[in-house]
Amino acid sequence: MTSRDNFISAGAAALLAVLFPFYWITFLGQTFDGFEAALKQDLLTFNWRDLLFVLIGALEVCVYLSLSNHLKSHFNARSARILLCAMAAVVAIFHSTVLFDIYLALTNQNTLSEITGIVAMVVAFGSLGLYTxxxxxxxxxCLINKHLPPLLKVFSVLMLLMSILQMTLVLSFTNVFLFPAALLVLSIYFVKDKEELEVI
Structure with a gap:
C-alpha cells in the first residue's frame, strides 16, 4: 500500500472510532428493554440515524478490506486476510438490515409484522454471531503469527477481548467503548513508517 492509502485507511478507522460509539449509544438509548426491542423500534423509523448506520457499515468494511490488502506484504497472513474478508462480508449483511427500514418507510407501515420482525432478527443476530x-x-x-508487528498484536488482543465479551451478551455493551479503542490502535498502525510495516 502507498502512503496515501495508509492515511486514507487510518482516517477511515479514526472516523469510525468516533461515529461507532455515538451511533450505538443513541441506538441503545431508545429503550431500556435491550437490543432486540431497540432494533424493532428502529425499524419503524427512517431518519438520519439510518444514513449514519450505512456510513458506519461502509467505513467498517473499508477498514477490514484495507487491512486485508495491507497484510499482503506480511509472511503467512493468508488466513488472516481471508477472515478479514469474511468479517467485511458479515458486516455488510448486518448493515443491510437498513433495507427493512426503507421497505417499511415506502409502504407507510406503522407496525412491524411478525414475519418481517423474525427475518430482521435472524439477519441481525445471525450476522453478529458470525462476526464474533x-x-x-x-x-x-494474528496472535500466533510471529511475523506480525506489535501494534497489530495489540489490535488482535482487543478484538479477541471484544469477541469474548460479545459471547457473554451481558457484557457486550462494553464493546461500544472497546471497539473504538481497537480502531485507534489500527489507525496508528496504518500510519506507521513503511519500513516498520515490512516483515523483518
Missing part, C-alpha cells in the same frame, strides 16, 4: 466467530479466529491467527 470470525473476529475471534482472526485474533487468534
Amino acid at each position: 466467530l470470525f473476529a475471534a479466529v482472526f485474533s487468534i491467527v
